[in-house]
Amino acid sequence: MNRETEITFKESAAAAARTARRADLGHSARQWLGYAAAYGFMTVLALLFMIPLLWMFSTSLKSRQEIFAWPPDWIPTSPQWFNYASAFEKYPLARFMLNSAFLVIANTIGELISVPLIAFAFARLRFPGKRILFVLMLSTMMLPGQIKLIPLFSMFSRLKMIGTYWPLILPSFFGNPFFIFLMVQYIRTIPRELDEAARMDGASTWTILYRIILPLSRPAITVLVVFTFLWTWNDFLQPLIYLSSFDSYPISVGLAFFQGRYSVEWNLFMAATLISIIPVLVLYFFAQRHLIGGISSLGLKG
Amino acid sequence: MMQRVSTRWIALLVLVALILPNVITLAQDNVVTIEWWTVNSEEYSEEAQRGLAAQFEATHPNIRVNVTVLPESGFDERMTTTLGAGEGAPDVAFFWNTNWYPQALDLTPYIEADPDLGPETYFENFWLTRAVWQDKIVGLPLGVGANFVMYNKAVFDEAGVEYPTADWTTDDYLEMAAALADPDQRRWGGDRPRGPFRAIWRNYGAFPYSDDSTTVDGFLNSDASVAAYTWLWDLVASGATPTPADLEILGTEGTGPIDLFLAGRLAMATLNQGHMLNAIDAGVEFGIVPEPQVEGNERYVNAWSLTASIWSGTQHPDEAYEFLSYWVGPEGQRYLMENGNLFPSIPEVLAEYENAETDYAQAFFSVLEYRQVAEWTNAHPCNSTVLRAAVDAWDLINLGEIERDQVEATLDGLVEPSQAALDECVARLGG
Numbered sequence: 001m002n003r004e005t006e007i008t009f010k011e012s013a014a015a016a017a018r019t020a021r022r023a024d025l026g027h028s029a030r031q032w033l034g035y036a037a038a039y040g041f042m043t044v045l046a047l048l049f050m051i052p053l054l055w056m057f058s059t060s061l062k063s064r065q066e067i068f069a070w071p072p073d074w075i076p077t078s079p080q081w082f083n084y085a086s087a088f089e090k091y092p093l094a095r096f097m098l099n100s101a102f103l104v105i106a107n108t109i110g111e112l113i114s115v116p117l118i119a120f121a122f123a124r125l126r127f128p129g130k131r132i133l134f135v136l137m138l139s140t141m142m143l144p145g146q147i148k149l150i151p152l153f154s155m156f157s158r159l160k161m162i163g164t165y166w167p168l169i170l171p172s173f174f175g176n177p178f179f180i181f182l183m184v185q186y187i188r189t190i191p192r193e194l195d196e197a198a199r200m201d202g203a204s205t206w207t208i209l210y211r212i213i214l215p216l217s218r219p220a221i222t223v224l225v226v227f228t229f230l231w232t233w234n235d236f237l238q239p240l241i242y243l244s245s246f247d248s249y250p251i252s253v254g255l256a257f258f259q260g261r262y263s264v265e266w267n268l269f270m271a272a273t274l275i276s277i278i279p280v281l282v283l284y285f286f287a288q289r290h291l292i293g294g295i296s297s298l299g300l301k302g
Numbered sequence: 303m304m305q306r307v308s309t310r311w312i313a314l315l316v317l318v319a320l321i322l323p324n325v326i327t328l329a330q331d332n333v334v335t336i337e338w339w340t341v342n343s344e345e346y347s348e349e350a351q352r353g354l355a356a357q358f359e360a361t362h363p364n365i366r367v368n369v370t371v372l373p374e375s376g377f378d379e380r381m382t383t384t385l386g387a388g389e390g391a392p393d394v395a396f397f398w399n400t401n402w403y404p405q406a407l408d409l410t411p412y413i414e415a416d417p418d419l420g421p422e423t424y425f426e427n428f429w430l431t432r433a434v435w436q437d438k439i440v441g442l443p444l445g446v447g448a449n450f451v452m453y454n455k456a457v458f459d460e461a462g463v464e465y466p467t468a469d470w471t472t473d474d475y476l477e478m479a480a481a482l483a484d485p486d487q488r489r490w491g492g493d494r495p496r497g498p499f500r501a502i503w504r505n506y507g508a509f510p511y512s513d514d515s516t517t518v519d520g521f522l523n524s525d526a527s528v529a530a531y532t533w534l535w536d537l538v539a540s541g542a543t544p545t546p547a548d549l550e551i552l553g554t555e556g557t558g559p560i561d562l563f564l565a566g567r568l569a570m571a572t573l574n575q576g577h578m579l580n581a582i583d584a585g586v587e588f589g590i591v592p593e594p595q596v597e598g599n600e601r602y603v604n605a606w607s608l609t610a611s612i613w614s615g616t617q618h619p620d621e622a623y624e625f626l627s628y629w630v631g632p633e634g635q636r637y638l639m640e641n642g643n644l645f646p647s648i649p650e651v652l653a654e655y656e657n658a659e660t661d662y663a664q665a666f667f668s669v670l671e672y673r674q675v676a677e678w679t680n681a682h683p684c685n686s687t688v689l690r691a692a693v694d695a696w697d698l699i700n701l702g703e704i705e706r707d708q709v710e711a712t713l714d715g716l717v718e719p720s721q722a723a724l725d726e727c728v729a730r731l732g733g
Contacts, residue, residue, distance in 0.1 A: 064584050068565040070488040154387040162390055240376040241383050244368075246348065256373035261343040262576030263560045 060084070060271035067266050080267065087258075087272040095247065096254030097276065100233055103168055103250055107232045108225055110172030111179060115224060116217070118175045119183030120209050124195065134184075141177045145237070153241060167242040168235075172228070179224045186220040187213055222290035229283055251276045334621045335366040338629075339381070339392040341374045344576045345445060350642040357637065358628050365621045388615065393622040394629070397441050397611035400680075406440040406611035412623045413439055419627050428607040428647050431676040441611035442630035443647045445638075447575050448605035448669045449501065451475075451594070455587040457482060457489070457569040466570070466591045468668070472502065472533050475570075475594045476540065482569035483542035491542035492570035493549065493559050494534065494700065498692045500572075501593040504602040504675055506530035510688040511720070515728050518688060518721040523713035529596075531709045535699050539706070544568070546700050563588075575666055579643050582662075590665035592672065603672040607647045684727035691716040691723070 054074070059067055061079040087093060121127070122134050156167040194216075195208050203211065214221070236252040243249055255276060258269035338355065342348045348371045355367040370392065372380055378399060384391040385405050397406050413420055421429045424443055432443040451466070458465055461482050466474065479491030495502050508527035511518045521527070537543055549559055560577040562568040564584050571577075572593060581588050595601045610630045612622045628634050635646035639655060645666070646652045657663050679685045695712050698704045704712055 064561070064580075065564050065566070065586070068561040068567060070565070070567055149383050150386045153383050154389060157387065157390040236376070237379060240372070241380055244370040246371060253373060253376070256375050257342050259373065259375050260576070261341070261345070261374050262574060263344070263580050266561070 056270045056274055059266055060268075060274055062267050064265070064267060083267045083271045084275070087268045087275070090268060091254055091257055091272070092246070093251070093254060093272055093275060096249055096251040097279070099248060100250035100252070101279070103165065103239075104229050104232045106165070106169045107172040108228045110169060111176060111224055111228050112221070114173050114175040115179045115183055116209065116214060116221070119180045119187055120213055122180065123184045123187035124192075124208075124213075125205070137177050138181060141181070149237070149241060156242065162242060163244040163248075165243075165248070168238055176228075179227070182223065183217065183220050186217055190216050219290065222287060226283065226287050230280065233280060333364055333366055334618050335368055336393040336616075336618055336622050336625055337368050337370065338625065339370045339372060339377070339395040341377050341396070342371050343374055344579055345644045346638050346642045350638055353641055354629065354634055354637050358625060358634075362624060362628075365624060367625055385613075391613045391615060393616040393618060394610065394612055394626050396444075397609045400435070402611075403435045403440045403609075405614050406438075406609075407614045407616065407619060407622075409439040409441070409612065409623070409626075412627075416627065419631055423632070424647050425607075425649060425670065427674050427677065428605070431674055431680050432607045432609045435680070441609035442626060443607035444610045444630045444635065445644045446605065446607050446647045446652070446670055447645070448603050448666065449572050449574050449593065450603075450666065450669045451492075451570050451591050452563060452573045452577065452581065452588050453570045453591070454563060454566055454568070455589060457566055461569070465589055466594075468591050468665070470591060470594050472505070472594045472596055476533070476536055479537065479542040479570065480540050483540075485541075487567075489567050489569065490544050490548075490562075491540075492537075493562075493568055493572060494537055494543045495572065496549075497689075498530065498696045499675065499679065499689050500604045501602045501675055502533070503527070503530045503692075504678075505593065505596045505599055506533070507596070507599045509678065510685055510692055511682075511724055515682060515684060515724065518724055519717045522688060522692060522720055523710065523717055526599075527713060528710045531695060531699060531713065532706065534696065535704075535706050535709055538699055538702060546697075575645055576643075578662055578666065588662070590662050590669075592665075592669050601672050602675050603669050604675045605670060605672075606676065683731060684724055687723040687727045688720045691720040 058074050058076065060083055061081065062073075062076045062083075063080055066073065066076060122130065152167070153162070156162055159166075161167050161170075190213060194212050198208050198212050233250075234252055235250075236256065239250050239253050240256075243253070255269065255272055258265055258272060340346070340351055342351075351371065352369055355369050359365065359367060377396070381391070381395065381397075381399070381402060385402055391405070397403060419442075421433070424433070425446065428443040428446060433439055433441055453466060455465065461484070463478055463481050466478060475492060482491035483489060498508075506526045506529050508524060508530050509521050511521045544559070544562070559568055559571050560573055560580055563571040563573065563577070564581060564586055578588075578590065592601065592603065610626060612619060612626055616622050630647075632646075632648050632651050635644060635648055636651050636654065638644035639646050639651065645655070652658075652667070655663060658667075679689075695709075695716055698712060699709070
């Protein structure tokens with residue numbers, strides 16, 4: 001290779017490197033712009049969805065006259081932080097939240113015991129009348145809760161359970177048709193070969209359920225736990241009907257006390273509501289990965 | 303010797319152990335527990351009501367009152383469920399829904415035997431509209447409330463408009479609302495009546511149908527009724543009043559536009575004594591006038607009291623009446639006035655109100671003297687069937703769907719279906 005050829009080659013190589021660098025730069029700039037646009041769009045969307053929450057927070061720091069003033073002030077001129085203290089002074093919010101937490105735990109335990117058992121039986125076992133029983137169970141989902149309210153009240157009244165937590169806890173130990181349906185569908189997606197292999201290794205039906213099916217059903221169980229939490233935490237009607245003592249009310253009923261006969265103390269109400277949703281937000285924060293995975297694998301939407 | 307003493311002690315202890323529970327049970331048997339359901343509201347707090355129950359128990363050692371305080375927004379659901387189930391309902395509670403009246407104990411024999419309590423104890427018009435139903439005494443009226451127009455003095459001063467006076471008319475209302483409205487500040491002059499069944503329609507002299515419950519034509523579409531609807535049309539067309547959507551969104555859970563009023567965005571609003579207390583707490587300068595009159599006509603007020611009753615399924619009617627007559631009698635209402643914000647339905651107790659001499663209290667008390675919208679509606683059980691049509695016409699105007707010259711024709715068009723509904727209702731109730 002003579003010197004001229006060597007120079008030409010080096011120049012060509014340098015030019016190619018420059019072109020590649022430019023291409024790289026162009027590519028990374030485009031990628032960066034793409035990320036920026038995507039994140040910008042998502043941030044705008046997140047802010048949009050957070051407006052109600054921000055409005056709640058803003059309202060919780062306002063005086064009563066400021067709440068509906070025009071033009072609205074997002075940042076109150078003198079934040080009334082004592083609204084939070086007033087909300088706690090006015091009603092035993094901590095007690096209400098503890099009661100809700102108790103109901104959530106008890107219901108979750110109940111559902112975790114009953115739902116997998118019933119769902120496994122429907123999904124894997126053979127017994128006479130299985131289809132009819134499954135359809136019967138599904139049909140109970142079609143009945144609006146309000147229709148069942150009076151017969152259920154009558155039943156619990158005869159069992160002397162009115163004024164106690166039993167009417168709010170006991171049903172969860174007998175399974176929730178919605179969760180049973182979900183679990184049945186999920187268990188059906190688990191290959192039967194796994195059961196059969198375990199059985200050939202000497203596993204009993206119980207062992208198959210607890211060692212094979214349940215560990216593989218984690219997404220469905222997460223959905224069950226999170227939905228049980230949310231539904232129990234937010235349930236207003238049933239605690240209202242069955243409970244009679246101020247000391248036993250959950251937060252859903254407790255918050256309703258902020259609405260008077262003629263008006264609502266919006267600032268205190270918003271302060272109390274913000275505090276009451278903290279456990280829900282914390283739960284979602286920790287469970288979101290499993291929850292989203294569970295929801296997508298179960299095909300649940302909005 | 304020691305053994306004999308021990309045996310005696312053991313025997314004594316066994317004897318006491320056997321007798322004591324029976325003695326306690328006997329003592330408990332003499333104490334009757336009654337269930338009292340109530341709500342927590344601006345007028346009677348949970349604390350005040352528990353205090354009232356404790357005071358009652360102190361003077362009635364044979365009766366224990368088990369108080370259940372429910373949220374205002376859930377009381378109807380709880381009562382309807384228990385009354386529907388026919389069990390688990392309280393011995394004493396508010397029976398503020400007329401659908402519950404059939405399950406209220408008839409208090410006539412108790413009232414006749416009670417030397418301290420009777421129709422003369424209460425404001426006559428509240429007794430007639432809230433205690434008496436189908437010739438039975440279904441309860442006792444607790445507290446009084448009424449609608450009136452509250453005006454925000456700061457807004458009036460800023461707009462340079464004179465305050466309204468008690469003798470103002472519906473035409474004055476239109477003029478003032480227009481003068482006070484300021485679209486740039488998103489401020490409205492006055493709100494609009496939410497239904498024809500309130501005082502304004504009656505002030506025009508309108509009724510849904512004849513007093514003998516036979517004829518709609520000439521009443522729903524009478525000149526008086528057309529004039530009332532036309533007044534509403536003019537108010538809506540003036541743009542000086544919030545739209546139904548504005549009121550729905552900003553109207554505080556359907557309890558009236560108090561928040562808009564407190565924020566100074568509504569110069570005049572038809573509110574009530576509970577809102578009046580809100581405005582005092584908020585430090586807003588306000589005045590009170592009755593709803594505007596129509597010259598030459600009798601004036602009405604939309605007023606109410608809450609019917610407190612005994613459930614007909616109670617196992618302890620005598621003890622329940624003891625408590626009811628205490629709660630809704632002079633002693634109980636005085637206690638709730640002094641320890642809460644109740645305006646008693648007993649004139650002599652209301653006269654003891656500590657701020658009775660204030661302008662707002664005087665204005666509120668004067669409104670209570672007018673005839674009540676409920677006098678007619680309570681006496682005519684089929685009124686809601688015809689009022690439904692009247693509300694439809696009201697809504698058409700509110701939504702801007704009919705022109706001014708179509709008001710009369712619209713009401714004429716509602717006569718036939720309303721007549722059919724009235725006939726059906728009257729026949730269903732046995733004439």
